[in-house]
Amino acid sequence: MRAEIITIGDELLIGQVVDTNSAWMAERLNENGIELFQITSVHDNREHIIAALDEAFSRADIVFTTGGLGPTKDDITKQVLCDYFGTHLIEDTQVRAHIETLYQDRPDVLNRLTATQWLVPESATILENRVGSAPLMIFHRGDQLLACMPGVPYEMKIAMEEQILPYINNLKFKISNFRFREILHRTLQVTGIPESSLAILLEDFENSMPEGLHLAYLPKDGVIRLRLSSYGELTEAQMAHSFEQLKKLTADYLIAETDEPLEVVVGNILKSRHQTIATAESCTGGSLASLLAKHPGSSAFYFGSVVSYDNSVKEHMLGVPEEMIKAHGVVSEEVVCKMANNIRIQIGTDYAIATSGIAGPSGGSPEKPVGTVWIAWATPDGTTAECFHLGKLREQVIARTCQKALVGLLKLLNHKS
């Protein structure tokens, strides 16, 4: 079963919006045994949308579209689909009732433009968009299917999970060519080895992999994700066997046995041990805190942070002596260790991480160029610190500092297990 995604919107093609929908949908499709063949982003333009639909239907069983369903003039997807499938718009009383209920406390929204949202293509199957006014539409075309959703990420997500995927899964009983394959992915994460050296280490493994098994290397911010994939050709047991081999071969560099973000891996270990962590951040400016706080359940292990962007905050809220900053500079082993130790004591956690560095573009010096970062880890057994050189681009320095901080903590945690 092959699917394609067409994302519709000028904003995607002028760079005003990053398409985060497709990756999320791709993951859900794979979980449901549906291979995603291609993603295509097109303009809010009639001929362009139609050409993309023709091409997608020449390759795929299911086509998903997102975007272009708002009530404003620039959104044309619904009308184009009517023409494409040779149907026309009619009022849907159920959609109307839903929209009137949705906005019952906001009479200003119930205007004549919003009223166009309850006009739907006559030949489409309409599914309820619980959280918005744009109806979800399914078009059948022989044994093929088109599912049309809004581009607003949270509306799309709820639509996929509650309506579209259940509807498609149901079709396997109705349409004979709707066969779902078991798509398996297993990912582990390694650090401390160059990608090419890792590939040489795994050469024999890779040459003797079972037919239908694929190995991919995904390096980012100093961590390489190694992914094994099978599209319906391996059993779970065969996949597990190959994954165990891969784990053994990479044991010296292994930091995680799943594809989860490192802050989740860290959080799961801390939660299982009933331990806690705090952070004191300078150059990462709250990024490390936001990573640790962003996943559900993080309050069980993550207690808080002091973001000491200005030196006065380091002095007054983190107790870093002014003389220490004068003697060693803010980007120094002494200061970063002091930050980590003090935040750990002040907040009363088991662990603490502190960061101090030069994210750039300004602030560098010959001795400490942009990208110089000190990270300290305070633990119940003492404090360690390390200096890194993490590139020249501000956003990259911030992202890599967070990854290095988490990798360092993971090593300490794994060492204790």
Add this chain to the structure above:
Amino acid sequence: MRAEIITIGDELLIGQVVDTNSAWMAERLNENGIELFQITSVHDNREHIIAALDEAFSRADIVFTTGGLGPTKDDITKQVLCDYFGTHLIEDTQVRAHIETLYQDRPDVLNRLTATQWLVPESATILENRVGSAPLMIFHRGDQLLACMPGVPYEMKIAMEEQILPYINNLKFKISNFRFREILHRTLQVTGIPESSLAILLEDFENSMPEGLHLAYLPKDGVIRLRLSSYGELTEAQMAHSFEQLKKLTADYLIAETDEPLEVVVGNILKSRHQTIATAESCTGGSLASLLAKHPGSSAFYFGSVVSYDNSVKEHMLGVPEEMIKAHGVVSEEVVCKMANNIRIQIGTDYAIATSGIAGPSGGSPEKPVGTVWIAWATPDGTTAECFHLGKLREQVIARTCQKALVGLLKLLNHKS
């Protein structure tokens, strides 16, 4: 001049990686007068890449590819391009010298796989990848052109800015059909009006817009971005005129006259007034801090944050009395005002923002369901607070809280201007 982007990599089609490259490239292309027609993401698969190239060349003058240039087996782009353009790999001594210099301190990287990186297609023009080992390749095909770059975002960005775009801009003197149009976008941001009501307000404006001018509505997290676009048909003066009209019509809702993120708009105002800000965050967990800190030059106005994820941090580091939390709950006007006032005094800034809410998925109650958020703004003239209901999805609650916090501050700052 039309361009297309083909992003290559299985990781994009199984949802393991979000394609952030395309949006960034799209923006650069528009700035350089090149319209991006389509973005296509394909698998690391020979036939798939070739089919995508054929289709892109049937529509566009320039095709950009990213991805698939690593030294490992799963990366096949370079070999496929050799076959597509009927050429073969040869050693490039300049690329070899560059890679040997790049890794001179890391002999472990200079292995036989890395050595494949200095093999390049004979017919391609090779440009230097200053920060990585994968060479940048340009293929000419009649008056058409293909530019091939690595998928690692920061390598791609440096390649585009330093090599690829200058190379393409140079071609306008050499290839007659390389004509760059002046692509103009102007965006303003409004809040406090539903999208459909805004469209009704702008109906006359939209119906009488000059030929070649397009208006787009981009709602997100409570803010609507209104974008005017012209692809070579309007002059700057005509665009400015229409933009002024749009500003007047939306004056009651206007919060920003550019497409910049709100934290940049806030930052620019504060910098111009030599004023400063701090934050005290509960439910946003450092996200607001990381937004304020992420842009270059933010240390001029952003001083720091206390992320008080655990109540003990609210008490001990922000001075919120235990009895106040007991009496009103942490998600309350009293607590959030106290947080804002105290962080403003402790860090000594002009402004402070505090957030406290229930991001979910757990922690809600009938009285204070998931999505309930209090935000306080402490200013030299006093402190105000407001309660919001920002949905049910954790990531959405966090993102919307940040936007509401910035919108609230912008209103206060604009009021003072």
